[in-house]
Amino acid sequence: MRILSGIQPSGRLHLGNYFGMMKPALELQEKGECFLFIANFHALTSVSNPSVLRSYTLEVALDFLACGLDPRRTVFFKQSDVPEVCELTWYLSCVTSMGLLERCHSYKDKVDKGITPNHGLFAYPVLMAADILAYQSDVVPVGKDQKQHLEVARDIAIRFNSQYGEAFVIPEPYIQEATAVVPGIDGQKMSKSYGNTIEIFGDEKTTRKRMMGIVTDSTPMEAPKDPDKSIVFALYSLFATAEEREAMAARYRAGGMGYGEAKKTLFEKYWAHFEPFRRRRAELAADPAEVERILKEGAARARAEACRTLQRVRSLVGVD
Ligand code: ADP
Ligand code: TRP
Numbered sequence: 022m023r024i025l026s027g028i029q030p031s032g033r034l035h036l037g038n039y040f041g042m043m044k045p046a047l048e049l050q051e052k053g054e055c056f057l058f059i060a061n062f063h064a065l066t067s068v069s070n071p072s073v074l075r076s077y078t079l080e081v082a083l084d085f086l087a088c089g090l091d092p093r094r095t096v097f098f099k100q101s102d103v104p105e106v107c108e109l110t111w112y113l114s115c116v117t118s119m120g121l122l123e124r125c126h127s128y129k130d131k132v133d134k135g136i137t138p139n140h141g142l143f144a145y146p147v148l149m150a151a152d153i154l155a156y157q158s159d160v161v162p163v164g165k166d167q168k169q170h171l172e173v174a175r176d177i178a179i180r181f182n183s184q185y186g187e188a189f190v191i192p193e194p195y196i197q198e199a200t201a202v203v204p205g206i207d208g209q210k211m212s213k214s215y216g217n218t219i220e221i222f223g224d225e226k227t228t229r230k231r232m233m234g235i236v237t238d239s240t241p242m243e244a245p246k247d248p249d250k251s252i253v254f255a256l257y258s259l260f261a262t263a264e265e266r267e268a269m270a271a272r273y274r275a276g277g278m279g280y281g282e283a284k285k286t287l288f289e290k291y292w293a294h295f296e297p298f299r300r301r302r303a304e305l306a307a308d309p310a311e312v313e314r315i316l317k318e319g320a321a322r323a324r325a326e327a328c329r330t331l332q333r334v335r336s337l338v339g340v341d
Contacts, residue, residue, distance in 0.1 A: 022160060023054050023159050023190075024050075024053050024055045024056065024195075025056040025058075025153060025156050025160075026058075028042060029059075029061075029063045029064040030060070030064050030081045031064045031067050031213060032077065033077075033080065033222070034080075034222075035221060036203055036220075036256065037203040040200040040259050041200050041202070044088075050090070050094050055096070057085065057090060057095055058100050059098075059316075060149075060152070061100050062106070062148060063100070063145060064078075066141045067214075079312065083302050083306055084221060086302075086305050095319075098316055102316070102317070102323070103155070105331045106155050106327065109151040109330070116184055117147055117173075117177055121173060121176060121177075122147070125145075125170070127145075128142060128146075146170050147173075149174060150173060150174035150177045153171075154177070154178055154192070154330070155331070156330070157190045159193065160192070161192050163195070164203075165201035166202075168194055168196060174192060179191060185337040186337050200259065204255050206219065206235045206236065219231055219256075221298075222298075232284050232287055233284050233288075235284060237251065237253065243276050245274050246273040246278075246280075253283045254270070260290040261290065269286070
């Protein structure tokens, strides 16, 4: 089984990225052949400063390696090191209807927010389809917001296969219900673009302050509280075992625990969870040449796979 996912280097990674995509993808490392990449071409749709893009790219690489990506097992690379995906994007574009892309929520949401769309933003799902199809991916772990993009990738693959002949595996999304949408500190989906994130590797003081700022209702300390309506509880549940989660839910329902105390407990859980990862990240950050080496080695393996697909695709479309 080939597992593939990517993440844009468009900001500091947060708990939504970690629980929605990274953790499930890293767990799948054991189950098949895993390809993970840093989607720096995609990030150009929102990051226009080259040194910022370079620095986010290294940060994402460090985050993944620190969180348990094993480069001996997983092919880890930068999207731009496999330029064949751009060529494939063109072949796929020519079997993709405008309507399919015009229906994409993430494009429509950005336009509704007042962003003047460029062609890159509009064509974003086709490049994403190329990422997935170039490596003949079976399973794509992502958060729920990427579900529609996966459907587009499947539609494009089916269309190409039926028009030209079998070239692509039809990929399946892998979305875990419990972590499909991680809430941010304001209760909306946690997202870099909403400014409501809790970073995976935020510094202690800032993160503690952000957690203390999580939106709560005004139920007084002594009153019983509904854990299912609490963002603090939803975030705590991501870190807790089933027993810890039940014990915390019982404390909410019993009353006598204020939100301040619940937030402190959440912070401690978070801080302890990432402690070993923080240590590993600091070690890796001291050796960026090693990170570069890992990415280059991954790129060579990924590129060989993409080249095989492209050879077949060129011949099917008639440009060989
Ligand atoms: P952002 O919305 O912060 O820009 P990305 O679009 O870069 O995040 O998402 C990278 C990966 O993390 C995707 O697979 C996405 O589905 C997942 N992800 C992002 N935010 C969340 C969230 N709040 N809950 C669950 N998964 C998320
Ligand atoms: N669009 C994805 C995101 O914002 C990133 C991405 C690019 C991706 N190419 C991919 C994810 C291929 C999975 C497979 O999160």
